[in-house]
Amino acid sequence: MAKLTVEIVTPEKRILSVQADEAIVPGGRGLFGVRPGHTPFLSLMEPGALTLIESGRRESYFVAGGFxxxxxxxxxxLADAAEPVTGIDVEGARRRMAEAQERMKGMSSEDARFELEQATVRREAARIGAANTARA
Structure with a gap:
């Protein structure tokens, strides 16, 4: 049976290069699955869990958005950042999310930093969700 070659690359380094039966990707419009023979395309990725399935075994990575x-x-x-979900520091993610939410309290949506803080909240919430999914 044909396999996918899956590579996860960040600006700093190549995180992974493996063979898989299927990849489930957090696309810009929701999760989508890729199997061998899939139609070629390019998609935006939202922060979330990218799951690889190989011989029935699942392995997940948190990706912080990208393409x-x-x-x-x-x-x-091509991820802004990526890490195995098993290595996620959930307490650290909760702390970063709470700090960003606290900074947002004194801002209006017109403030230049508001969107950056909002993106931090979304990214850390997705990181926590990815970690919780892996532990379930």
Missing amino acids: VEVGNDKVLV
Whole structure:
């Protein structure tokens, strides 16, 4: 049976290059699955869990947004940041989210930093969700 080659790359380094039966990606419009033979396309990624399935075994990585390119049985993930969900510091993510929420309290939505803080809240919430999914 054909396999996908999946690569996760961040600006700092290549996180992963493996073979998989399926990849489930947090796309800009929701989760989507990729299997060998998938139609080529490019998509925005939202922060969330990227799950790889190989021989029935699931392995998940948190991606902090970016882009994914699918084609020729290859999934190239260009992530702003990525880490195995098993290594997520949930308490640290909760702290960063709370700090961003606190900073937002004194801002209006017109403030230049408001969107940055809002993005931090979304990213850390997605990181916590990815970690909780892996532990379930």
